[in-house]
Amino acid sequence: xxxxxxxxxxxxxxxxxxxxxxxxxxxxxxxxxxxxxxxxxxxxxxxxxxxxxxxxxxxxxxxxxxxxxxxxxxxxxxxxxxxxxxxxxxxxxxxxxxxxxxxxxxxxxxxxxxxxxxxxxxxxxxxxxxxxxxxxxxxxxxxxxxxxxxxxxxxxxxxxxxxxxxxxxxxxxxxxxxxxxxxxxxxxxxxxxxxxxxxxxxxxxxxxxxxxxxx
Amino acid sequence: xxxxxxxxxxxxxxxxxxxxxxxxxxxxxxxxxxxxxxxxxxxxxxxxxxxxxxxxxxxxxxxxxxxxxxxxxxxxxxxxxxxxxxxxxxxxxxxxxxxxxxxxxxxxxxxxxxxxxxxxxxxxxxxxxxxxxxxxxxxxxxxxxxxxxxxxxxxxxxxxxxxxxxxxxxxxxxxxxxxxxxxxxxxxxxxxxxxxxxxxxxxxxxxxxxxxxxxxxxxxxxxxxxxxxxxxx
Numbered sequence: 001x002x003x004x005x006x007x008x009x010x011x012x013x014x015x016x017x018x019x020x021x022x023x024x025x026x027x028x029x030x031x032x033x034x035x036x037x038x039x040x041x042x043x044x045x046x047x048x049x050x051x052x053x054x055x056x057x058x059x060x061x062x063x064x065x066x067x068x069x070x071x072x073x074x075x076x077x078x079x080x081x082x083x084x085x086x087x088x089x090x091x092x093x094x095x096x097x098x099x100x101x102x103x104x105x106x107x108x109x110x111x112x113x114x115x116x117x118x119x120x121x122x123x124x125x126x127x128x129x130x131x132x133x134x135x136x137x138x139x140x141x142x143x144x145x146x147x148x149x150x151x152x153x154x155x156x157x158x159x160x161x162x163x164x165x166x167x168x169x170x171x172x173x174x175x176x177x178x179x180x181x182x183x184x185x186x187x188x189x190x191x192x193x194x195x196x197x198x199x200x201x202x203x204x205x206x207x208x209x210x211x212x213x214x215x
Numbered sequence: 216x217x218x219x220x221x222x223x224x225x226x227x228x229x230x231x232x233x234x235x236x237x238x239x240x241x242x243x244x245x246x247x248x249x250x251x252x253x254x255x256x257x258x259x260x261x262x263x264x265x266x267x268x269x270x271x272x273x274x275x276x277x278x279x280x281x282x283x284x285x286x287x288x289x290x291x292x293x294x295x296x297x298x299x300x301x302x303x304x305x306x307x308x309x310x311x312x313x314x315x316x317x318x319x320x321x322x323x324x325x326x327x328x329x330x331x332x333x334x335x336x337x338x339x340x341x342x343x344x345x346x347x348x349x350x351x352x353x354x355x356x357x358x359x360x361x362x363x364x365x366x367x368x369x370x371x372x373x374x375x376x377x378x379x380x381x382x383x384x385x386x387x388x389x390x391x392x393x394x395x396x397x398x399x400x401x402x403x404x405x406x407x408x409x410x411x412x413x414x415x416x417x418x419x420x421x422x423x424x425x426x427x428x429x430x431x432x433x434x435x436x437x438x439x440x441x442x443x444x445x446x447x448x
Binding site: 002003006010013014017018071072074075076077078079080081 | 270272289290292293295296297299301302303305307308312316317319320321322360364
């Protein structure tokens with residue numbers, strides 16, 4: 001736990017100082033919201049627009065997060081840092097950054113697509129958090145796998161999006177239902193699927209990350 | 216009767232290939248406790264690869280690597296302090312934050328980083344971000360980072376690169392002092408003078424093989440240049 005805390009604190013401090021990822025990804029997210037709203041500014045399209053935006057933001061942000069760490073992985077390995085701890089630390093930071101993007105873009109969805117995006121923000125937190133964790137977990141695993149690759153920014157979406165498809169479908173479906181006035185109970189199956197995906201991939205990645213870090 | 220202590224580093228018949236192209240073609244190396252050994256070689260001769268093998272950062276294609284008589288692994292790595300060619304420090308953290316972070320990774324108390332920062336040469340740098348430091352100051356912090364956990368073996372990959380005369384002399388003083396404390400040093404360089412300054416034994420990487428170790432003072436520049444040119448002794 002101590003190592004995870006150290007890694008998270010270090011990454012958040014670095015991001016707070018440079019705002020390198022949040023600025024880039026935040027601007028991309030806002031741009032996507034505006035472009036998607038210009039095409040189809042209807043409540044029915046809001047959920048799809050949200051998750052398309054988050055998926056793009058995630059692929060860009062996660063690739064950048066690992067690129068920034070690439071030259072420092074040797075230091076983590078020399079210290080004998082447990083691969084699982086590195087995975088959890090990175091996944092937490094990736095999720096926090098995605099959550100910031102979600103929080104910042106929600107008012108834009110409310111203004112441009114449907115007021116329900118803000119009125120039901122409390123209920124929306126469930127699919128946003130569970131879907132965000134799913135994207136962060138898969139993105140961290142693949143981000144670590146391709147960190148040494150030359151075309152990592154291009155490779156990450158190719159790996160991340162197909163695997164994260166169940167997350168995107170379940171999260172979009174749950175978000176759409178909530179925006180349409182459904183109760184949290186009604187979207188129980190989607191939330192269960194998201195939770196199961198998160199737990200399964202987080203556990204597998206935590207176990208596998210030791211091998212991901214080694215050459 | 217007590218068995219003699221295992222060598223700090225023991226490489227036997229080590230081959231390392233990348234994409235089926237061997238960089239090291241059967242390296243034998245034995246470094247005893249408290250010794251200073253410099254690996255000399257031209258650019259691309261495999262010096263960095265050899266050091267990464269010793270630090271257990273990469274595995275040999277063939278042959279065996281032993282650290283302190285044990286196969287290399289995560290626990291063995293913690294007995295090694297390494298200053299690689301690239302800086303491992305985070306540019307946008309201060310020197311103090313960097314050292315506290317690495318001390319934490321090694322499970323050391325924060326006081327250990329504070330002690331390191333109390334050194335007269337480091338104290339004025341504590342609150343400065345690494346990105347604004349000169350190459351010499353950066354190297355000084357890198358070396359402090361590598362020594363935080365009091366490693367038995369210190370591995371340095373071309374540590375003199377980019378240093379001015381003053382910084383290089385300061386580095387030599389620190390390394391000589393560390394050797395005086397009984398720490399084993401393994402350093403890569405292409406400059407014989409740096410090895411001489413440390414009174415090191417030298418091994419020269421030629422055509423993927425390492426020569427026998429000999430005193431740096433027993434080797435002269437002309438002979439070394441001829442070895443580099445011919446790719447063999």
